[in-house]
Amino acid sequence: MSKKPADRGLCFCCQKPLTSATVGGDKFTKEHYIPQWLFKRHGLRQQTMDLPSKAEIAYGHLWVPCCEACNGQLNTEIEERARVLITSVPPPWSEEDRQIMKRWLAKVYLGVRVRATTLPLDQKDPTSPTIADQREIDEAVLLRMVVQGLVTVPHSSLFVYECDPNDGDGFDFFSSDVANLVLVRSGSVGLACMVLDGQLIETGMTPAHPLLSEATLGPLNAVSFRMVAAYAMAACAAADVSHDAIYVSGTDGQPRPLSVRFTPHWTSGPPAAQVREMAMAMAETVAADVQWSDFNPPQ
Ligand SMILES: [Zn+2]
Numbered sequence: 001m002s003k004k005p006a007d008r009g010l011c012f013c014c015q016k017p018l019t020s021a022t023v024g025g026d027k028f029t030k031e032h033y034i035p036q037w038l039f040k041r042h043g044l045r046q047q048t049m050d051l052p053s054k055a056e057i058a059y060g061h062l063w064v065p066c067c068e069a070c071n072g073q074l075n076t077e078i079e080e081r082a083r084v085l086i087t088s089v090p091p092p093w094s095e096e097d098r099q100i101m102k103r104w105l106a107k108v109y110l111g112v113r114v115r116a117t118t119l120p121l122d123q124k125d126p127t128s129p130t131i132a133d134q135r136e137i138d139e140a141v142l143l144r145m146v147v148q149g150l151v152t153v154p155h156s157s158l159f160v161y162e163c164d165p166n167d168g169d170g171f172d173f174f175s176s177d178v179a180n181l182v183l184v185r186s187g188s189v190g191l192a193c194m195v196l197d198g199q200l201i202e203t204g205m206t207p208a209h210p211l212l213s214e215a216t217l218g219p220l221n222a223v224s225f226r227m228v229a230a231y232a233m234a235a236c237a238a239a240d241v242s243h244d245a246i247y248v249s250g251t252d253g254q255p256r257p258l259s260v261r262f263t264p265h266w267t268s269g270p271p272a273a274q275v276r277e278m279a280m281a282m283a284e285t286v287a288a289d290v291q292w293s294d295f296n297p298p299q
Contacts, residue, residue: 012114013070013107013147024068031066031074033111034059034173037083038186042171049173051131055123064114070148077149078104086189091160102156105193106146109182112175113137132177143196157202159212161190161220161228168222174229179236183229190225192232201235 005021008028018028032039039045039059048056066074082104085097093101116132145151165187172185180195192212194201201212212231220228 009065011067011070012064012111013066013074013144015144016067018065018067027068029066029068029071030063031071031111032060032063033108033115034062035079035083037087038171038184041087041186042169044171051119055119057119062111062115064111073149074107074147078107086184086186086191091162091189093160098158098160101160101191102158102193102195103146103149105158105182105184105191106143106156106195108184109175109180109193109195110140110143110147112182113140113143113177146196154199154203155196157194157197157199159192159202159228159232161192161225163188163190163225164219164221172222172225174226176229176233179233181229181232181236183225183232185222185225188219190220190228192228194232194236197236201232 005019008018010017044059048058078100081100113132114137117130117134119131120128121131122128146155163185170187174183182193184191
């Protein structure tokens with residue numbers, strides 16, 4: 001009698017069921033959505049990041065199940081190119097490279113959400129629901145299509161900032177499903193991506209856009225990069241692309257649940273002053289010790 005193969009979950013990308021017995025392209029692999037080359041670059045493997053449950057998780061444990069075929073495809077099509085862009089191509093990047101980067105950040109974001117379905121919201125409560133619901137993942141069809149490279153129309157906004165590589169430990173990571181937002185700072189490159197906003201924010205469809213301008217900000221220190229996150233979240237709220245839960249993490253970020261849901265009814269978006277106000281409120285969530293005076297955005 002043969003032993004029943006162990007269930008290894010679904011491929012986070014194509015949702016193919018994986019077992020310990022599958023072979024070939026269906027073979028189970030681990031996809032580290034915060035990639036190993038970033039671990040190496042910033043010595044992250046032993047470090048931990050904060051979860052909304054106030055628990056910590058080692059960067060080395062941040063992986064999701066992935067079939068071998070998807071893993072290979074993602075490596076060739078986006079991972080290696082993202083690595084080269086971040087480590088050795090000074091921005092501004094070509095439109096093609098920006099599209100690669102958006103797809104890569106969408107992959108990171110999908111990884112975060114899928115992993116969150118296995119993590120309890122309250123570490124101390126055995127009956128606690130998980131941070132993300134499996135149904136949310138099942139319904140994230142468009143997001144998976146973006147990651148698979150099947151979406152060719154503009155789907156997400158990206159802002160690329162020059163950062164001070166010597167401030168902090170040169171690395172930061174933050175994601176929020178309030179705003180479908182993912183931020184990565186590595187060395188002198190800071191990335192803020194509003195996943196699946198229809199590229200609304202990047203194309204200036206909200207009044208927050210001037211405050212997120214790539215050209216007038218930078219080089220950003222660690223705190224200012226976090227403030228960009230607050231602005232980005234406010235911009236998402238103003239564009240009503242927000243959701244009502246939060247996932248905050250980072251080497252210095254304090255996780256705080258945010259129950260505010262902005263449902264603005266402005267016909268042409270809120271005035272910039274109100275976006276600034278929202279950004280200040282959100283800064284509390286993004287980084288506990290942010291001082292508004294540390295940040296000097298264009299007015
Ligand atoms: Zn797959």
